[in-house]
Amino acid sequence: MIDANTDEVLLRVPARSEYGRIVRVGAAALGLWQGMSFAEIDDLRLAIDEAIILLLDGIEGGEDTEHEIHVVFRIDEGALELHAERSSEEALGDAAVHRFDAITSGLIDDYDLDLDRGWLRLRKVAEVDED
Numbered sequence: 001m002i003d004a005n006t007d008e009v010l011l012r013v014p015a016r017s018e019y020g021r022i023v024r025v026g027a028a029a030l031g032l033w034q035g036m037s038f039a040e041i042d043d044l045r046l047a048i049d050e051a052i053i054l055l056l057d058g059i060e061g062g063e064d065t066e067h068e069i070h071v072v073f074r075i076d077e078g079a080l081e082l083h084a085e086r087s088s089e090e091a092l093g094d095a096a097v098h099r100f101d102a103i104t105s106g107l108i109d110d111y112d113l114d115l116d117r118g119w120l121r122l123r124k125v126a127e128v129d130e131d
Contacts, residue, residue: 006076015059015067015086020052023071027082034078036126043107044080044124050103051084051120057096059088078126085119092118 011026013019027048031041052069059067067088074081092115104111104122111122 006074009073009075011071011073013069013071015056015069015088017052017056019069020049020056023052023069023084024048026071026073027080030073030075031080031124031126034075034080034126036078036080036124040124040126047104047107047122047124048082050100051082051122054092054096054100054120055084055086055118057093058090059086078128079123080125081121081123083119083121085114085117089117091116 009026009030011023013022024045028041028045031044036044055069067086069084069086072083074083092113097113097115100113108122108124111120113120
C-alpha cells in the first residue's frame, strides 16, 4: 500500500470522453517516471481508458456540461495509484462495470469500485527487473 508520504497529482477534467486523453497521458508520464516498462505503460493507458469509459457511463452526451471527473494520482517507489470519481452521484451501470472488470483485471495489480457513488481506485506497480 502507498504510505502517507507519497506525492499526489490532482486533476479535474470535464466529464466528456475527449478529456480522457489528458488523464491517460498524465498516467503514462507518471508511470514512466516510476520506472514502468513500455508494456506496463500500455497496460496502464488501456486501464485508464476503461476507467474513464466507466465513469462516463450514463452522464456523457447531453447538453449538461456541469459534471467533472476528479482524479488523484498517488506515486511512490514504482507504484502508481489512481483515485477517480465523477461529480454525478448516479450509480454505475452493471454493463459498464462488467466491461471494466473484463478488460482491466489482467492489466493492473488491484482495483476497487464504489458502484453507488461512481468512484474507483486502481493500482499498478512496476515489475522489478531481476537482471
